[in-house]
Amino acid sequence: MIEAINVSKHYTLKEKKRWFRSEKKTIEAVKELNLSINKGEIIGLLGLNGAGKTTTIKMLSTLLKPSSGTITVDGVDIETNPMEVKRKVNMIAGGERMLYWRLTGYENLIYFGKLYGLAGDVLRNRCQSLLENMGLGEAAHIPVERYSKGMKQRLQIARGLINDPTYLFLDEPTLGLDAPVAKHLRKSVKELAHQQGKGILLTSHYLEEVEELCDKVYIIDKGIMVLEDTPKNIIETFVKEFRVTVEVQNASTEQIHSVQRRIHEKGASFVSTEAAGGFVFEVISPFDATPLAASVCFELGLDIQRLETKKPKLEDAIIQMSEGLSA
Amino acid sequence: MWLPFSATFKRNFIVMKRAYPWSFFIGHILSGAYIVFFAYLSYTFVFNKDMDTRFTAYAGTNDYLSYVILGGVFFSFAVSMLMIVSRSIISELREGTLEALLLTPSSRKGYFLGTMSQGLTRAGIELLSILVIGFFFGLQMAIQDPIAVIILFIILLFSLFSQALVLGAFMLYFRDTYITQNTLFVLMGLVCGVTFPAAYLPNYVEWLSYCMPLTYGIDAFRMVMTEGETLAGIQFNLFYMMAAGILYLVIGSIAIKRMEYVVLEKHFG
Ligand SMILES: Nc1ncnc2c1ncn2[C@@H]1O[C@H](COP(=O)(O)OP(=O)(O)O)[C@@H](O)[C@H]1O
Ligand SMILES: [Mg+2]
Numbered sequence: 001m002i003e004a005i006n007v008s009k010h011y012t013l014k015e016k017k018r019w020f021r022s023e024k025k026t027i028e029a030v031k032e033l034n035l036s037i038n039k040g041e042i043i044g045l046l047g048l049n050g051a052g053k054t055t056t057i058k059m060l061s062t063l064l065k066p067s068s069g070t071i072t073v074d075g076v077d078i079e080t081n082p083m084e085v086k087r088k089v090n091m092i093a094g095g096e097r098m099l100y101w102r103l104t105g106y107e108n109l110i111y112f113g114k115l116y117g118l119a120g121d122v123l124r125n126r127c128q129s130l131l132e133n134m135g136l137g138e139a140a141h142i143p144v145e146r147y148s149k150g151m152k153q154r155l156q157i158a159r160g161l162i163n164d165p166t167y168l169f170l171d172e173p174t175l176g177l178d179a180p181v182a183k184h185l186r187k188s189v190k191e192l193a194h195q196q197g198k199g200i201l202l203t204s205h206y207l208e209e210v211e212e213l214c215d216k217v218y219i220i221d222k223g224i225m226v227l228e229d230t231p232k233n234i235i236e237t238f239v240k241e242f243r244v245t246v247e248v249q250n251a252s253t254e255q256i257h258s259v260q261r262r263i264h265e266k267g268a269s270f271v272s273t274e275a276a277g278g279f280v281f282e283v284i285s286p287f288d289a290t291p292l293a294a295s296v297c298f299e300l301g302l303d304i305q306r307l308e309t310k311k312p313k314l315e316d317a318i319i320q321m322s323e324g325l326s327a
Numbered sequence: 328m329w330l331p332f333s334a335t336f337k338r339n340f341i342v343m344k345r346a347y348p349w350s351f352f353i354g355h356i357l358s359g360a361y362i363v364f365f366a367y368l369s370y371t372f373v374f375n376k377d378m379d380t381r382f383t384a385y386a387g388t389n390d391y392l393s394y395v396i397l398g399g400v401f402f403s404f405a406v407s408m409l410m411i412v413s414r415s416i417i418s419e420l421r422e423g424t425l426e427a428l429l430l431t432p433s434s435r436k437g438y439f440l441g442t443m444s445q446g447l448t449r450a451g452i453e454l455l456s457i458l459v460i461g462f463f464f465g466l467q468m469a470i471q472d473p474i475a476v477i478i479l480f481i482i483l484l485f486s487l488f489s490q491a492l493v494l495g496a497f498m499l500y501f502r503d504t505y506i507t508q509n510t511l512f513v514l515m516g517l518v519c520g521v522t523f524p525a526a527y528l529p530n531y532v533e534w535l536s537y538c539m540p541l542t543y544g545i546d547a548f549r550m551v552m553t554e555g556e557t558l559a560g561i562q563f564n565l566f567y568m569m570a571a572g573i574l575y576l577v578i579g580s581i582a583i584k585r586m587e588y589v590v591l592e593k594h595f596g
Contacts, residue, residue: 011592058591061430062430063426063429063430063591064591064592065588082432083432084432086430086431086432087432089430090430091426091430093426096423097422097423097424097426097427098423098424098426098427099424099427100338100342100422100424101422102341102342102345102346103338103341103342107338107341110334111334111335111337111338112427112431114330114331114333114334114433115330115331115334115428115431115432115433116431116432116433117330117432117433119330143345159427163431
């Protein structure tokens with residue numbers, strides 16, 4: 001398990017004023033953060049730009065030292081024993097960096113593998129199978145500068161797995177990727193956690209991605225942890241609005257009125273519009289009104305053409321939450 | 328340490344083979360050749376093949392051509408080696424691979440030694456090329472003690488390696504390679520006794536030559552390669568270079584480590 005306890009990080013910036021005069025400015029990027037990552041778990045780290053996600057990931061991966069607080073990886077303190085921690089973790093950042101463009105994909109992996117102390121057949125086989133798994137088998141011996149963005153990204157993932165880390169940190173891994181590539185990546189991430197038992201921490205801009213993948217989500221705002229929960233709980237806590245759209249045919253205005261009455265009785269609001277050959281109405285309620293809408297139509301003998309429930313998304317929850325925060 | 332050493336050697340070798348800017352290579356040989364050529368011209372046409380007594384006194388020889396040619400050979404060599412090692416980390420930073428490198432639990436010493444050894448293959452070819460050019464312009468060698476030449480070469484390498492670490496730390500601190508390296512190289516060309524003995528310089532500049540292991544290296548190479556000195560004759564130079572090398576190594580290792588971290592802290596995104 002990775003455990004971060006009361007971790008803070010501040011950067012000191014020198015602001016140039018006039019000639020040779022500069023002023024020191026402290027930016028508190030992360031404040032008193034507590035988090036834990038278990039093996040086999042996918043954790044999401046959410047927050048706006050500048051919230052402190054990358055800083056957190058860099059601290060967890062030993063690249064930055066916390067200004068205060070402690071981080072342990074399977075009980076090993078990250079500051080007193082960074083080399084041992086480096087063997088167990090790895091980090092992948094979105095974008096095309098962290099690879100040698102002049103080397104081929106295979107040469108990149110061999111190089112990094114050796115820096116992790118791997119050699120011989122073990123290393124060669126691992127590089128080969130990682131390249132195959134990432135769909136780079138055919139591009140293995142082409143210099144990375146000729147790779148597409150998606151291929152570079154996949155090679156980065158292979159690099160991040162070269163030391164078979166117990167914990168993997170992904171900083172915006174799907175940034176700027178095409179939909180199919182991103183989808184493939186999400187599938188890999190799931191497998192890594194659920195089949196290979198790796199602990200994964202992931203930051204992302206795409207809330208759907210987080211909702212799909214993550215077992216638990218941390219939300220940080222200006223360096224402060226504001227919420228920690230499962231995506232499902234977050235949605236249930238914050239989304240107070242469910243929408244069901246129903247389209248019926250051959251209904252009379254009276255029938256629609258009685259639908260409206262019965263829906264109002266249950267404390268939901270109702271909007272209807274006349275459409276070709278029937279009506280379309282929308283039920284908005286603080287609970288999921290799908291069964292209610294269906295049974296009302298059924299009792300009145302209405303001919304349902306379409307019934308659509310808009311499933312609340314993590315995105316809605318976050319929007320509502322941030323509205324609540326700023327209000 | 329062995330794995331990062333061999334891995335980095337191999338990596339740099341592949342990169343050199345695949346994408347080495349040949350103009351660099353030619354450029355290095357040419358800059359050595361220019362020194363040789365200028366020496367030849369000034370010796371023949373400016374000095375009329377006749378050096379003043381001060382030169383003989385300071386340099387301990389009146390073979391000006393051999394003096395300058397060897398100076399040029401080892402100056403270009405030192406510049407190449409310093410460049411190769413000192414620029415390695417800042418290049419990683421610029422290419423966006425520094426973080427990936429620092430994520431690994433690998434020995435930085437192995438990394439630097441691998442970089443140096445691979446660079447040596449290239450700088451060695453440059454050195455030999457300039458030496459060959461030098462023969463055409465009148466370099467006269469007299470080697471009595473080949474072992475001394477080899478030992479001297481190894482100790483020069485060590486001291487340059489150490490100095491390169493300090494230089495590399497400067498580059499990381501200033502986020503600059505161009506100004507830092509060129510300032511140093513111009514200074515070295517001036518004070519290390521490349522084309523004239525440092526003793527010509529006013530005292531307040533001459534002391535700079537004491538900071539440069541290359542001064543003692545060039546001096547010793549002249550002794551063992553053109554004046555037939557033996558190992559015993561260059562003892563002082565060897566000790567001095569070792570001591571300077573160790574000092575630079577200590578400062579450089581600490582400074583590089585510190586600067587790597589500072590660079591990461593300053594690195595956005
Ligand atoms: N190297 C740095 N030096 C100074 N301030 C930084 C540095 N890196 C990030 N910051 C600042 O710290 C805050 C958190 O940044 P970051 O961790 O990159 O956020 P995120 O990844 O969530 O967008 C931001 O205000 C950012 O400007
Ligand atoms: Mg970020």
